[in-house]
Amino acid sequence: MSAPVVELSDEQKDDLQMLAYRRIIEAYKQIAVAGGSHAHSCLLAHLGVELPLELDPWKLLQRHIMSDYLNHNGHELILRVLYRLYGEAEEERDFFSSTTATSTYDVFLLTVAETLRDSFPASGKTLSRLLSEVPYLPKSALKLLEHLCSPGNSGKVEEFQSGDRITQGLSTVWNLILLRPPIRDSCLKIAVQSVVHQLEEVRMKAIRLIANKLYPMSSIAQQIEDFAKEMLLLVTNIVDSTDVMNAEVSTTEPEKDLNLERQLSENSLACSAAKDITSDNQQTYTSQNMSSSLLHEAQRCMSFYFALCTKKHSLLRQIFVIYKSASKTVKHAIHHQIPILVRTVGSSPVLLEIISDPPNGSENLLMQVS
Missing domain, CATH: 1.20.58 (Methane Monooxygenase Hydroxylase; Chain G, domain 1)
Structure with missing residues (x-):
């Protein structure tokens, strides 16, 4: 049956x-x-x-x-x-x-x-451990890390709330750079975006991580150094170009602002300064506000290079080289940071050599050193 x-x-x-x-x-x-x-x-x-x-x-x-x-x-x-x-x-x-x-x-x-x-709390290693051991990381996972390391890029207000989350993201990126060489460049890009973030807390955390943990790695040190140099030269050129434009337009001209974050995310650091200055038809700035804004931008983009100088003193000379052609705003930013840098490096042979044989046009900067 x-x-x-x-x-x-x-x-x-x-x-x-x-x-x-x-x-x-x-x-x-x-x-x-x-x-x-x-x-x-x-x-x-x-x-x-x-x-x-x-x-x-x-x-x-x-x-x-x-x-x-x-x-x-x-x-x-x-x-x-x-x-x-x-x-x-x-x-x-x-x-x-x-x-x-x-x-x-x-x-x-x-x-x-x-x-x-x-x-889980940001101090935990659960997320970092998982991302380190999965077969591969798709773009969506890397985007999640980018939002952790650079809060605010997605426009969500809640992303600004916890500095511990920024640390969690940067620590995870560091871990992935160490453990997953195939995606090292992608993770390094996420990290360096953070060193020029608009929020000072994000910048400082990222600068400390890269300068102390990543820059000593010989496999990526040159990439990090090249990025810092490019930012140093770029911000100098952009501010100079902006000063020229300000001299040619009236005080009622719409605001011109730097768009370096977009430039970084699109890997177009070599673009001309004119492409980084966009019009905003809703606001106008006085010359005083513009100067303050440009000073902030200059400091934001140069801080990373100054941090690397404390690790590799030979980078100091480039600051004195670009000083002559820098605008007043950039010179002001350099004057603000150079005394701190000099105290940090101390009696470095490189610094003593620069003082004894300074690049042409850097005499005023030497006054800040002595």
Whole structure:
């Protein structure tokens, strides 16, 4: 006598599959007691890939993981899921399967990373550890790090609230630079964007990290140094160009402001100063306000170079070289920072050599040194 066969509709089959998947998830306590946690994690990752995409099993699994991240072995389970999805994408059995697995991987990782960021204190290493051990980091994950390191770029007010989050982001970037050479350039770009951020707190944290932790690394030291030099020369040229424009227009001319942040994010530091000055039809500035704004911009963009000078004294000479052609605003900014720099480097042979044989036109700057 054969068992009765019940024909199920597609919807009923989907419901049955999800019910079974849910029961497997909810049985984690009994399975853990029996010593089957490893098999349980593997099964959940495998079934998640095999179930129809429209059932969205990953959302159910995410809720399970984040409801008790530590007791549910969240880190290990997330890695199993991501490696399973990564393997599915790399198999390239067909374009649709590969694309679907890649998309699911990106969404799953980003959702989990955002939840970890919001659920755990900034001092914790949970997020950093996860991003260091996943198969690869998609652009969405790097964008998340960029927002942590440079709050405000996405326009969210709440991003300005915690300096600890900035430290968390920069520490994670540092960790990734050390552990994941293939994305070292992308992570370094995120870090250097922060050293010219509008917020002083962000700049100072980023400058300390790069000058103390990253600049000593020979593999990326030259890139860091080149960026600092380029910013030093760029801000000099931009302020000079702005001074010329201010002499040619009336005081009712719309505001001209520097747009260095956009320039950094688009890797166009070599663009002309005219492209970095954009019109704002809603405000006008007096000459005093303009001068104050330009001074702030000059200090913002030169601080990083001055910090590197404390680590490599030979960089000092470049400051004296550009002094002659610098505008009054830039010279003012240099005068403000050079005494602090000189006290930091002390009786450096490089500094003594500059004093004994100063570059042409830097005599006034030498007065600030002595």
